[in-house]
Amino acid sequence: MSKIAEGLLYSESHEWVKVDGDVAIIGVSDFAQSEMGDITYVDMPDIDDDVTAGDDFGALESVKTSSELIAPVSGKVVARNDALEDQPEQINEDAYGAWIIKVEMSDKGELESLLNAAAYAKTIE
Amino acid sequence: MDNSLKQTCLHDLHVELGAKMSPFGGFDMPIQYSGIIDEHNAVRHDVGVFDVSHMGEIFISGPDAETYVNHIFTNDIRGMEPGKILYGMMLYPDGGTVDDLLVYKESHPDHYLLVVNAANIDKDYTWMMEQAAGYQVVIDNRSEQWGQIAVQGPQAEKAVCGLLGFPEAAQLSFYTFCDCTREGQRVIVSRTGYTGEDGFEIYATPEQTRAYWKALIAAGVKPCGLGSRDTLRFEAGLPLYGDELTAEISPVMAGLGMFCKLDKPEFIGRDALAEQKANGVPRKLIGIELADKAVPRAGYPVELEDGTEVGVVTTGYHSISLEKSICFALVDSASAALGTPLWIRIRKRTFPGIVVKKRFYQTNYKK
Numbered sequence: 326m327s328k329i330a331e332g333l334l335y336s337e338s339h340e341w342v343k344v345d346g347d348v349a350i351i352g353v354s355d356f357a358q359s360e361m362g363d364i365t366y367v368d369m370p371d372i373d374d375d376v377t378a379g380d381d382f383g384a385l386e387s388v389k390t391s392s393e394l395i396a397p398v399s400g401k402v403v404a405r406n407d408a409l410e411d412q413p414e415q416i417n418e419d420a421y422g423a424w425i426i427k428v429e430m431s432d433k434g435e436l437e438s439l440l441n442a443a444a445y446a447k448t449i450e
Numbered sequence: 451m452d453n454s455l456k457q458t459c460l461h462d463l464h465v466e467l468g469a470k471m472s473p474f475g476g477f478d479m480p481i482q483y484s485g486i487i488d489e490h491n492a493v494r495h496d497v498g499v500f501d502v503s504h505m506g507e508i509f510i511s512g513p514d515a516e517t518y519v520n521h522i523f524t525n526d527i528r529g530m531e532p533g534k535i536l537y538g539m540m541l542y543p544d545g546g547t548v549d550d551l552l553v554y555k556e557s558h559p560d561h562y563l564l565v566v567n568a569a570n571i572d573k574d575y576t577w578m579m580e581q582a583a584g585y586q587v588v589i590d591n592r593s594e595q596w597g598q599i600a601v602q603g604p605q606a607e608k609a610v611c612g613l614l615g616f617p618e619a620a621q622l623s624f625y626t627f628c629d630c631t632r633e634g635q636r637v638i639v640s641r642t643g644y645t646g647e648d649g650f651e652i653y654a655t656p657e658q659t660r661a662y663w664k665a666l667i668a669a670g671v672k673p674c675g676l677g678s679r680d681t682l683r684f685e686a687g688l689p690l691y692g693d694e695l696t697a698e699i700s701p702v703m704a705g706l707g708m709f710c711k712l713d714k715p716e717f718i719g720r721d722a723l724a725e726q727k728a729n730g731v732p733r734k735l736i737g738i739e740l741a742d743k744a745v746p747r748a749g750y751p752v753e754l755e756d757g758t759e760v761g762v763v764t765t766g767y768h769s770i771s772l773e774k775s776i777c778f779a780l781v782d783s784a785s786a787a788l789g790t791p792l793w794i795r796i797r798k799r800t801f802p803g804i805v806v807k808k809r810f811y812q813t814n815y816k817k
Contacts, residue, residue: 410743
């Protein structure tokens, strides 16, 4: 049974968002990491890249498959978790601790279309 | 579950062990248990066991068995000694591949065992029957009566000879087998595998296969799924039918010409292969090593620096044993020479690589 952290917002494509003022901290859910298996590579955008809600901004690679990362919100990348370059397995170990990018949101209204923990839990039942 | 999927004799034991199951070759098969990396490393450094009961066992016998098998098979079985095994292919007349397979020469005169890929059992059997006109042979598909496990890794000999009680297997060299009898039933133990490591494949009744599997698991031998089977065979440079060999990919294109004996009097596909060897092939299977960690996957385009597409990835991984991103790709022959720089398109970007030998990993077979 995968864990779902309270207090985060979720997309149906299994990204989570933690809102910190105008910044969205983005990662993937525990369900996503467990479906992927051992993650071997995280393809991340560069700082100052623009991301668009609904479009892919990178990908996770496991031994067997790759899975696109879909931006839950639009905006500019202001930070990326470079520790994942050498230790992508941090996502397997702690999906909610291992954030991937931080995005300065251009439209906070987009958050309203995301799911809370309870609603996300229903999508993966 | 899809009801049309077949199950091996070990299916319930995989479910019991918590395996992730998925369809492969018409069977509901275990993809992984503890994880692909863990299982892969167990085989490289210790020992693991795979359920390969989905593979097909087709027995050929009769006065014309030798000439018949030599007619449909690319390698040369003439004068093969009992207990020997040869790898090769069955081809269409145009040189495309029907399947790749093993031929076991049994101790009875004029008896052979052909081991074929699960997904191709029905196709191969039909093909064999169609080619048998005029030959006095019996072609007997006994795939459903045989279970098969592969015990692979540096500690495989200890597990098979000691734990499973086949001391005679210690004498086997690579690509030989022995016939054993256990509880009145025939058991075939061969020193073969699909991992690049030393190991054995054991063919037995479903009941005995279950007993061997349970004994190995109880003794701590790592259960391994098709996920690690693929990463292991790939690193060792071994092709998978459907990816590196197909009806459109001949053994010459795949770099497997050494298993096709053009000096044989004849075999199906011989003339096409001779023509390919003489005049060259349009595309060749190569290995590519990437500088970056991005992972090349089957279907990704292979390009020149200017963006011209010259081929396609057939299998790729971030290699577990070599810790770099590598792939097999089918590319235009002009771009196939060792050392050629090539680029692979992975999502929105291209990543530079270089053509290398397909055997990425130094294999450890028992000679």
